[in-house]
Amino acid sequence: MSETVRQTQLRSAGLADEQLVTMYGQMVLARAIDRRMWVLNRQGKAPFVISGQGHEAAQVGAAAALRPGVDWLVPYYRDLAFCIAMGMTALDFMYSVFARRADPNSGARQMPSHFGLKNSRIVTSSSPVATQIIHAAGIAYASKVRRLDEVAVTCIGEGGTSKGDWHEGLNFAGVHRLPFICIVQDNDYAISVPHRLQMGVDSVAKRAEGYGLAGEAVDGGDVLAVHAVMKRAVERARSGGGGTLIAAKVARFTSHSSDDDQRRYRPQEELESLLRRDPIERFRTQLLDEGVLDEAADERIQQEATSEVNAAVQAAESAEPPDPSDATKGVFG
Ligand SMILES: Cc1ncc(C[n+]2csc(CCOP(=O)(O)OP(=O)(O)O)c2C)c(N)n1
Numbered sequence: 001m002s003e004t005v006r007q008t009q010l011r012s013a014g015l016a017d018e019q020l021v022t023m024y025g026q027m028v029l030a031r032a033i034d035r036r037m038w039v040l041n042r043q044g045k046a047p048f049v050i051s052g053q054g055h056e057a058a059q060v061g062a063a064a065a066l067r068p069g070v071d072w073l074v075p076y077y078r079d080l081a082f083c084i085a086m087g088m089t090a091l092d093f094m095y096s097v098f099a100r101r102a103d104p105n106s107g108a109r110q111m112p113s114h115f116g117l118k119n120s121r122i123v124t125s126s127s128p129v130a131t132q133i134i135h136a137a138g139i140a141y142a143s144k145v146r147r148l149d150e151v152a153v154t155c156i157g158e159g160g161t162s163k164g165d166w167h168e169g170l171n172f173a174g175v176h177r178l179p180f181i182c183i184v185q186d187n188d189y190a191i192s193v194p195h196r197l198q199m200g201v202d203s204v205a206k207r208a209e210g211y212g213l214a215g216e217a218v219d220g221g222d223v224l225a226v227h228a229v230m231k232r233a234v235e236r237a238r239s240g241g242g243g244t245l246i247a248a249k250v251a252r253f254t255s256h257s258s259d260d261d262q263r264r265y266r267p268q269e270e271l272e273s274l275l276r277r278d279p280i281e282r283f284r285t286q287l288l289d290e291g292v293l294d295e296a297a298d299e300r301i302q303q304e305a306t307s308e309v310n311a312a313v314q315a316a317e318s319a320e321p322p323d324p325s326d327a328t329k330g331v332f333g
């Protein structure tokens with residue numbers, strides 16, 4: 001990417017320098033938490049890891065166009081950075097990793113990365129992929145019926161768009177012109193199944209017209225490009241213009257989860273070339289080039305993230321376990 005393009009992007013984003021630095025800090029914190037999860041897993045302390053590494057720009061860029069606590073997020077399991085940007089703390093998350101009583105996500109009932117946070121209007125989701133799309137369409141419908149200007153945003157991987165729930169949710173959103181936004185984080189793989197074996201189009205955004213939604217394809221490694229697309233989608237939703245399907249091309253840096261080994265199906269060169277375009281590094285370079293950030297401030301942000309993660313791990317590890325007597329409270333089945 002040329003210098004000129006970078007400059008245009010930063011200046012045209014309509015974001016104050018302070019907000020750009022905040023967004024960068026959210027990405028750095030999410031990455032620091034994510035990396036620590038793998039360490040905790042190897043130490044036998046975290047039962048399961050599913051990572052958002054490589055997805056951070058798409059998530060933070062999108063969140064910056066929303067009003068936390070007013071708009072709704074119905075996330076999927078890679079949305080750690082999205083949740084951080086909507087108000088989740090490292091400690092909120094670590095409580096769930098250690099399955100502690102104080103876990104605001106689900107009171108230790110769900111696996112880690114099944115995000116939920118009441119005050120931030122982050123709605124907890126089920127493990128079967130694509131169920132969150134139906135929930136988000138329902139929330140968007142309620143917003144419209146009650147004449148509120150609350151937007152419902154939901155995320156999913158490209159593989160999950162093969163599910164019937166996805167079709168039903170998008171069709172409903174299109175029929176009723178709902179304030180609904182679906183962000184597909186297309187990382188090219190559904191566990192080991194590549195994009196080309198999942199769908200017959202290069203971008204899932206091409207399906208939007210078939211549902212009566214606006215469709216936008218975007219480089220999900222470019223935080224400001226995602227923000228621009230998302231801003232348009234939010235304006236469309238709030239002004240009664242209906243829903244949007246955003247397809248953000250991202251990279252999955254880790255194996256699908258701690259139960260998978262991507263070396264068995266993914267060429268090493270492919271991964272290495274993606275790592276050279278790390279979205280956090282791209283944003284950092286942009287901010288440094290433009291003088292929005294300097295090396296000292298960057299160092300401070302990195303250190304703050306490390307300290308926050310250390311403190312969160314320490315606090316969560318020593319926190320109370322759940323009370324066995326209320327194990328079935330809030331559990332349906
Ligand atoms: C209905 C259902 N089928 C299968 C699974 C197992 N599963 C979990 S994640 C996943 C792959 C999803 O891939 P994608 O939607 O591309 O998201 P990504 O993990 O790549 O972000 C599968 C098959 C599941 N959770 N739910």
Ligand SMILES: [Mg+2]
Pocket residue numbers: 157158159185186187188189190191
């Ligand atoms: Mg995928």
